[in-house]
Amino acid sequence: MIIKDTVCPFCGCLCDDIEVTVEDGKIVATDNACTLGTSKFLGDHRMKSPIRRVGKEWKEISYDEAIDYTVDMLLDADRPLLYGWSGTHGEAQCVGVHMAELLKGVIDNTSSVCHGPSILAIQEVGHPGCTLGQVKNRADIIIYWGCNPIDAHPRHLSRYTRYANGFFLENSFRDRKVIVVDVRKSQTTNLADEFVQIKPGCDYAVLSALRAIVRGKGDDLPRTVGGVQREQLFRIVDLCKKAKFGAVYFGLGLTMTAGKYKNIRNAIELVDELNRHTKFTISAMRGHYNVYGSNEVNTWMTGYPFGIDFSRGIAFYNPGETTAVDILARKECDACLIVASDPAAHFPRPCIEHLAEIPVVQIDPYANATTAFCDVQIPVGITGIDAAGTAYRMDGVPIRTKKVLETAYPSDEEILGSVYARIQEVRQP
Amino acid sequence: MKVMMNTGRTVDQGANVENKRSVAYRDETSTCFMHFFDMMELGIDEGENVLVASPYGRVVLTAAADDLIKPGTIFVPYGPYANHIIGGETHSTGMPDFKSTEVTVDATDEPRRTIYELMEELGGLPYDH
Numbered sequence: 001m002i003i004k005d006t007v008c009p010f011c012g013c014l015c016d017d018i019e020v021t022v023e024d025g026k027i028v029a030t031d032n033a034c035t036l037g038t039s040k041f042l043g044d045h046r047m048k049s050p051i052r053r054v055g056k057e058w059k060e061i062s063y064d065e066a067i068d069y070t071v072d073m074l075l076d077a078d079r080p081l082l083y084g085w086s087g088t089h090g091e092a093q094c095v096g097v098h099m100a101e102l103l104k105g106v107i108d109n110t111s112s113v114c115h116g117p118s119i120l121a122i123q124e125v126g127h128p129g130c131t132l133g134q135v136k137n138r139a140d141i142i143i144y145w146g147c148n149p150i151d152a153h154p155r156h157l158s159r160y161t162r163y164a165n166g167f168f169l170e171n172s173f174r175d176r177k178v179i180v181v182d183v184r185k186s187q188t189t190n191l192a193d194e195f196v197q198i199k200p201g202c203d204y205a206v207l208s209a210l211r212a213i214v215r216g217k218g219d220d221l222p223r224t225v226g227g228v229q230r231e232q233l234f235r236i237v238d239l240c241k242k243a244k245f246g247a248v249y250f251g252l253g254l255t256m257t258a259g260k261y262k263n264i265r266n267a268i269e270l271v272d273e274l275n276r277h278t279k280f281t282i283s284a285m286r287g288h289y290n291v292y293g294s295n296e297v298n299t300w301m302t303g304y305p306f307g308i309d310f311s312r313g314i315a316f317y318n319p320g321e322t323t324a325v326d327i328l329a330r331k332e333c334d335a336c337l338i339v340a341s342d343p344a345a346h347f348p349r350p351c352i353e354h355l356a357e358i359p360v361v362q363i364d365p366y367a368n369a370t371t372a373f374c375d376v377q378i379p380v381g382i383t384g385i386d387a388a389g390t391a392y393r394m395d396g397v398p399i400r401t402k403k404v405l406e407t408a409y410p411s412d413e414e415i416l417g418s419v420y421a422r423i424q425e426v427r428q429p
Numbered sequence: 430m431k432v433m434m435n436t437g438r439t440v441d442q443g444a445n446v447e448n449k450r451s452v453a454y455r456d457e458t459s460t461c462f463m464h465f466f467d468m469m470e471l472g473i474d475e476g477e478n479v480l481v482a483s484p485y486g487r488v489v490l491t492a493a494a495d496d497l498i499k500p501g502t503i504f505v506p507y508g509p510y511a512n513h514i515i516g517g518e519t520h521s522t523g524m525p526d527f528k529s530t531e532v533t534v535d536a537t538d539e540p541r542r543t544i545y546e547l548m549e550e551l552g553g554l555p556y557d558h
Contacts, residue, residue: 010443039444051556058556112523120522152438184435184504185497200433200502201529252437256528260520287438307523320521329517344548345449345509348525349485350517356552368449369509369544372553 007401008037009087009384011153012286012394013132020404027385027405034154040385046365046409047379063410066378070337070361071422073375077335077359079311080105083324086288087340089389089401092412093290093297096339097308099420102427106309106333108324109294110341116319117255118284119295119305121264128271129283130247131395132159137166138279141243143179145267146203146253147285150187153394156249156285162191168244177239181206182253194236202226204259206233207266213237214273241277248282286394288341289384293392328354338362339412340383344369363415380412387411430471432463433502434481434511434532442506449509449544450557458508459541461490461534464500468492473536480537481505483514483530489541503534509544 006018019031020041030041050066051058061069074080082100085093086109093109100107111119135142142161149156157163165172180192181203189195198206202225209225212218214237221230240246248271254263267282274280286292295305302308304317307324320326324343327333328351335358344352345368355373362370362377371377381387384401386409392398445454461479471492473479479492481503488510498504505511507527515530545555 035440036443040447043447045448045450051558053554056554058554058558108523113525113527116523148437151440152443154440184499184502197499200435253528256436256524256526258526258529260522260524319523320519323519323523325517325519325523325525329519342446342449344553345544346507346512348512348515348517349551352512352548352551352553366447366449367556367558368447369548369553371556372545372548373551377556 003402003404006404007384007391007399008033008040009289009382009391009401010036010040011289012292013153013156013159014289014391014393014399015155015159016399022404025406036154047367047377050376050378052376053374061376063378066376067415067418067422069376070378070419073335073359073361074103074337074419074423075426077103077105079333080335080337081324081327081333082107082337082339083109083343084339084341085109085294086111086291087383088412089290089383089387089391090293090297091389092339092416093294094301095413095416095420097298097301099416099423100308101310102423104310104313106307106311106322106327107298108307108322109291109298110288111291111295111306112319112323113325113346114252114287114291115255115284116306116323117261118250118264120261120319121268124265125268125272128268128275128281129395130281131397132393135247135281136160136164138168138245139247140169140175141177141179141239141246143181143246143248144188145181145248145250147249147251148182148186148188149285150191152251152287153285157191179236179239194239196228196232196236199227201258203254203257203263204266207263207270209233210237211266211270211273214241214270214277240274240280243278246274246278246280248280249285250282251285283395290391292394292396293390293398296392296396325351331357334358336360338364338370339416340364342368342370344373363412365409378415379409380415381407381409383412389413430467430534432467432532432534434530435502435504435528436507436511437504437528439506442508454508455544458506459490459510460493460506462493462495462498462504463534464498465494465496466500468494471534471536478537478539478541480535480539481514481532483516483532485516486514488513488547489537489539491541503532509547513547
């Protein structure tokens with residue numbers, strides 16, 4: 001059986017044109033998906049049943065026993081951390097926020113270690129963004145800054161930019177200019193009309209120089225800024241000002257380097273300056289497929305996008321204090337529930353050292369690096385493969401993901417719902 | 430040799446990210462991409478191991494020549510090997526220095542460890558079923 005128009009559950013592009021071939025209860029082939037999407041659809045090695053660590057051994061347990069352990073762990077904790085959420089659907093994220101509030105715990109999602117700084121900048125100066133469809137149909141200049149879509153969002157160029165013909169761009173490859181700014185060459189820089197290689201840590205200075213040129217103050221600039229020749233900076237500004245519609249996409253090359261959210265703020269302000277001459281937009285290349293949804297759900301429910309601390313009985317948000325890396329590195333939380341992410345593979349060492357010292361439950365379909373630190377792991381269906389739900393694309397468009405496979409695994413929402421109901425019995429009798 | 434460590438997504442890292450016990454994931458995330466000139470200075474060939482150290486820890490990676498990498502910098506795909514030597518300071522933003530950690534790189538005869546060996550060092554228990 002071939003299921004058309006399936007939504008890919010890997011990255012923030014949420015490509016919705018995937019054809020999945022299912023035979024004998026297994027996905028055997030995909031069409032249109034990139035390497036990343038294909039590997040996710042075809043993935044195997046799922047964990048078969050919940051497991052519990054007993055001394056130096058792993059023991060299989062029932063779902064009821066796993067839920068019992070999770071409920072007891074969360075009710076016993078003074079400062080539980082509920083982390084992850086980006087690989088699951090909005091419905092499960094809602095349950096997570098309710099649970100964090102009732103437990104007076106902290107809920108954080110993976111955006112605190114990807115585009116959290118971008119959100120901080122947006123809170124300061126706003127977000128002149130647009131949907132991917134607008135870019136595909138209108139943008140005659142694209143700037144990729146600090147990102148490598150060929151590796152991280154492989155179909156972004158073919159669906160929306162370099163190779164995508166649009167309503168106002170009959171021959172995209174000829175009519176659309178692509179500028180790539182990065183500290184290193186990559187497969188993406190090879191496809192650029194103009195590659196700007198800057199010195200590591202100099203994004204802020206280069207953005208400021210571009211703003212100065214747009215404002216007509218370029219004569220004051222030195223011969224090079226952040227390793228970039230002045231002439232090249234002038235050329236880029238000239239291209240941008242002549243464009244009918246420009247779109248900047250930025251990645252973790254801006255959020256993870258020195259300056260962090262200030263880099264993004266400067267990039268947004270550059271776009272602001274360019275809008276005095278032409279139409280320009282800027283958006284983040286969101287990585288985890290529903291990380292944007294996690295920010296949305298948290299914001300509707302609490303007013304804040306990530307790093308929300310309920311210990312005061314109200315929602316409190318202070319990135320750097322209430323974010324997962326900080327709470328773990330300070331050895332502050334005394335229990336951790338991890339949903340749809342793998343902090344042991346993606347967090348700095350001091351955080352993982354603390355995970356080893358506290359009770360941890362993970363809800364995830366696969367054994368991963370975090371499994372080694374779990375007291376209990378509960379395998380679930382994969383949202384977008386054997387569980388349906390709502391996910392947000394990188395441009396903020398909500399898309400309903402499909403269930404293409406029938407398995408016996410419960411969904412994240414079902415497991416979290418059971419845990420939440422039991423917590424309610426105790427905390428809200 | 431002192432260098433700046435950058436980390437990031439690669440296709441091979443992303444394609445195997447849901448199968449972290451695979452050899453492909455281990456091989457990709459434990460690769461230290463560096464410029465050939467820097468490898469010459471260290472006296473190492475492609476495929477030989479390097480010891481990468483920071484104030485937060487040390488880890489053995491396998492060197493791979495890549496002329497896309499600037500001399501004086503290394504690139505390690507996202508994953509447990511790079512994070513083994515990254516600190517928890519976030520400068521009040523929630524975001525660690527994933528792309529700007531200063532490290533030293535030296536030739537070594539030490540073997541590269543598995544992901545679960547790294548996790549064991551930090552207090553974890555491997556799950557190999």
